[in-house]
Amino acid sequence: MTTSTTAVGPAKTGPTPGKDERVARSSVFVRIFSKPEFGAGSAAVVLFILFASVSQTFTQPSSIATVLYGASTVGIMAVGVSLLMIGGEVDLSAGVGVISSALSASLFTYWFGTNVWLGVVFGLVFSLAxxxxxxxxxxxxxxxxxxITLATFFMLTGLNLGVTRLITGGVATPTVQGLPGFDSAEAVFASDIPVFGVNVKITVFYWILLVVIATWLLKRTKGGNWIFSSGGAPDASRAVGVPVARTKIMLYMGVGFCAWLLGMHQLFAFKTVQSGEGIGNEFLYIIAAVVGGCLMTGGAGSAIGGAIGALIYGMALKGVVYAEWNPDWLKFFLGAMLLGATVLNLMLQRRAAKGGGKK
Structure with missing residues (x-):
């Protein structure tokens, strides 16, 4: 009987099966902080600890609900503005656009003597237009x-005041309280929802819902790819068939929708609208988006980051009050906090980028 033997050769030195040596393993730090929302989240945690350490009131459930409400009034618009900035554009008319929507709904209802819900629909059509x-x-x-949007800003500012004076003779709209449909509209746009015994404004839930929808849109749909490519490389995107023009128009209409939602809240929460309000708020929306990691040059950012940016603003705005600091320094403090959050976010992302090839 012949016995066969198998020679044992030297161990193989090739790459391990299942692994691609061309792909470097990045550290946990790099994987986390290369995402813009995590840098902004770190700044939010630091800010929360700061105010919690100087004020026991800040951490009370009712205070947190107040902070969330303040954040939601910026955060709702920050969602639309974040998507627009990812698409490579800005909107300087967003602040007065909120007031224009509320004024159009209120004045339509007052002039025609209709149900307030018809005014709500008119306000939506106006904002989208x-x-x-x-x-x-x-x-x-x-x-x-x-x-473009600076021109729209000035036109809307003049339109708000001019039309309001023409119809009402003053600078504010008549109250909508008591008009047909008011109670149901107030419940939809300006009600309180009890959560574990604490009343939370409905705008907080609208804000969260918009963030979820926008995040799904950006990460799970073809439209999200169009938004990123339209902002990062519009010419190349057109060359491969991306409808850049249509995408940008839809993004501006998205900002209009957010302006309508926030405008309806203000109308039914305060029952009347001052025609001169809203000026300057567009910068708050842009700052929230930038703090959250949206680039002014487009092509990068997230809806979650914009939401965290709005949360930082809400904490800073209310935290100064709860800490009983001198309110004369409020604007300076807000600016310093927002600048600090932006710088921290930038530093973390740069450090993550430098370590991207390390194991």
């Missing part, structure tokens, strides 16, 4: 969005 006009002008004229 303004957004579509901004987007259309941007794509047709090829002007910078800064110029």
């Amino acid at each position: 303004v957004g579509a006009l901004n987007g259309w002008l941007l794509t047709k004229t090829k002007l910078a969005s800064f110029i």
